Amino acid sequence: MMTAPPTRIESGVEYIESLRGRKLRVYLFGERVEEPVDHPMIRGSINAVARTYDLGIEQPDLATAWSTLSNRRVNRFLHVTESVDDVVGQNRMQRRLGQLTGTCFQRCVGMDAINALYSTTFEMDQAHATPYHARFRQFVIKMQEANYVIGGAMTDPKGDRSKAPADQTDPDMFVRIIERRPDGVVIRGAKMHQTGCLNSHWIVVMPTMRLRAADKDYAIVAAIPVDHPGLTFIYGRQSCDTRSMEGGDIDQGNAQFAGQEAMILIDDVFVPNELIFMNGETDFAAMLVERFTSYHRRSYVCKTGLGDVIIGAAALAADYNGVEKVSHVRDKLVEMAHLNETIYGAGIAASHESQPTAAGNYQPDDLLANVCKHNVTRFPYEIARLAQDLAGGLVATLPSEKDFKNPETGPLLNKYLKGRDGVRVEDRARILRLIENMTLGRNAVGYLTESMHGAGSPQAQRIQIARQMNLEAKKEMAKSLAGIPNNKTVTES
Ligand SMILES: Cc1cc2nc3c(=O)[nH]c(=O)nc-3n(C[C@H](O)[C@H](O)[C@H](O)COP(=O)(O)OP(=O)(O)OC[C@H]3O[C@@H](n4cnc5c(N)ncnc54)[C@H](O)[C@@H]3O)c2cc1C
Known part of the structure; x- marks a missing residue:
């Protein structure tokens, strides 16, 4: 198991090598995957993480920060924030990585967990005289050094959503302590x-919701190395994922980068005390979840980087069709940019409004972080709709790369799928596939x-x-301007 740090990982190439030979129990299409690094369906997601390492080398100001914890520059995804600028810096890096990969680069969740746990463990120790904060600092230093x-x-999994963890028919529907x-x-x-x-090299398990005293066994925060033999991973499918196994690089749309989600089964894993950062303190589960989600919800500004890519792709599709300057096309591109910057505006504002915690790291503004994430649940769908509008129906009916390469069909496709003069049909196909x-x-x-x-x-x-949203304060403002006296309920006779 990966309990002792190897030599420090610096580049994307070194990162990819660090994932090899771990003998993880990974299942995909009903079969064990011997080496995920070499699986064509998984590799795109590994490449996206590798890009985060390379950005640290290319643009250290953007993707690394000085850590007083380990007294060195560390990757920003492993940094415990020490100023408002550090929180803002996360958002700037996230947008850039979205632009570079066009997908989820998978590291925000760990970054947000580190920062939420740093302050929550500190306050837990103050309330309960527990030893979690010092342990957690040691864990973070180890992660930063390697x-x-x-x-x-x-x-x-949550089972019946109307029931709390301890009330579920199957007690394993939420991760729990089965033995102390x-x-x-x-x-x-x-x-x-x-x-x-x-x-990942490590996962940090955390409770997913507010807990009651009766849910004590579910109040567990623990770090586990990903190559622990008690973990099994079942890979989640993504639409069009098997295109990565067909050869060629056009039909994939984005042949380099992809995201990754998998289910983790935790089969009676022993966690030693030094890797436990909450153990039964149900009264702090809500604080941890709220601090984590506050960080994580404004981390969704990463989607504006993807938005930048899709706006660019839509503009290119219109250009290749010869209509980029037509007024409704310009207007749709402006609308897409407006929606995208609205997401970014709320996220970066949440970071700018960060406040120091008792532990000394910085916590984003919760209201603005939630507004950012709420915009993210809506605006990308409208941006995607507009991109498909500008792309035309070919976005969903384009024949395959193999048909372009076929000597009989290829010339016909190249003749009839031509857009404006001066644009290669292949480039038009590539941009349509990216939008798809x-x-x-x-x-x-x-x-x-x-x-x-x-x-x-x-x-x-x-x-x-x-x-x-502080509705009562808002009512008072309205009353004051409307000349309604305070503390009086006026009823009509
Ligand atoms: C692509 C992707 C990546 C993700 N990455 C991560 C990750 O890295 N780490 C991680 O921990 N999680 C991750 N998640 C999980 C994500 O946080 C959850 O999907 C989300 O919290 C919703 O939970 P759920 O999927 O169980 O849906 P549910 O909770 O079942 O929600 C479905 C619907 O039911 C409603 N609902 C649920 N319970 C109730 C209730 N009691 N009363 C009323 N309405 C209810 C919800 O509001 C929603 O409308 C990811 C999810 C996705 C899709």
């Missing part, structure tokens, strides 16, 4: 939709469905917005 990828494992020992705990359960979990990839195909998971459900479905943000 430059590892951490996955944040929060979402449980002097030197650690044994946990069991599953985590769903785990972004980039196979591409992001709005209907593989990376629509990263651009649309993840935007809808990742970091919580829309209603979860509406609940947080309702809690914080």
